[in-house]
């Protein structure tokens with residue numbers, strides 16, 4: 607029996623057009639490289655979303671129209687860096703709410719809780735580690751309405767049908783009247799997007815090639831990293847940033863766990879990631895396709911990024 611990672615690698619590398627899923631980027635090393643990406647000046651989503659949550663907390667909370675206490679449930683809370691300003695605003699205005707950060711990483715949740723308890727001692731925090739949907743299902747039983755946070759623009763990493771499936775699942779696990787605040791990267795000057803993903807420092811290249819190192823380590827493969835390169839391309843019409851690993855030579859790689867030889871042609875591509883950008887109209891359509899009612903978009907001053915507020919009807 608091989609595990610899901612091994613099976614997905616086998617399916618992807620034996621397909622006619624090779625692919626690997628970007629969800630496998632985030633091993634410990636990959637998560638560290640992603641932190642480096644978020645700290646690059648060219649990677650605008652981090653600052654843009656931080657600005658929205660820092661400057662428009664009041665407007666966001668007013669738009670919820672919740673009467674009385676409520677829950678804030680954050681999917682994939684991570685280090686909680688973005689959410690801090692929103693929480694700080696609520697605590698300093700004595701708003702009655704409970705914060706329920708969810709993450710798959712125990713380490714991330716522990717760090718977040720320790721930090722928040724220190725910085726916002728009166729915050730009512732109930733951290734959870736594990737499956738989003740199980741925890742959301744539990745949360746449905748709460749007497750209070752909920753604001754779900756799905757920040758960072760992660761929805762852009764899903765193809766249309768996958769995004770609708772995921773949002774549909776989130777919708778199913780919400781109560782009528784609950785709200786979802788979802789981070790979505792916007793279509794904009796293509797050069798800005800190009801520079802954020804095809805970065806001159808080569809950090810995004812390292813992020814992609816780390817996936818081959820992970821396959822070497824976890825599945826006993828013998829990828830020679832120097833024989834591969836990285837390419838990415840933004841299509842301003844569709845809004846798709848597509849990232850690829852390129853094989854620089856005709857070569858064969860052996861994957862021990864799969865007992866499989868994979869051959870690569872000269873310049874053959876492995877598609878690794880989709881980072882989709884949306885227009886405001888496309889955001890509304892995505893909300894409706896997943897059975898939500900779009901309420902409003904909160905944008906940063908440069909209109910690079912949106913935190914879009916939706917309601918479960």
Ligand code: AVI
Pocket residue numbers: 643758759760761762763803810813879880881
């Ligand atoms: C996690 N996700 C929203 C990032 C993005 O922008 O698609 C991952 C990433 N890939 C390359 N740079 C950042």
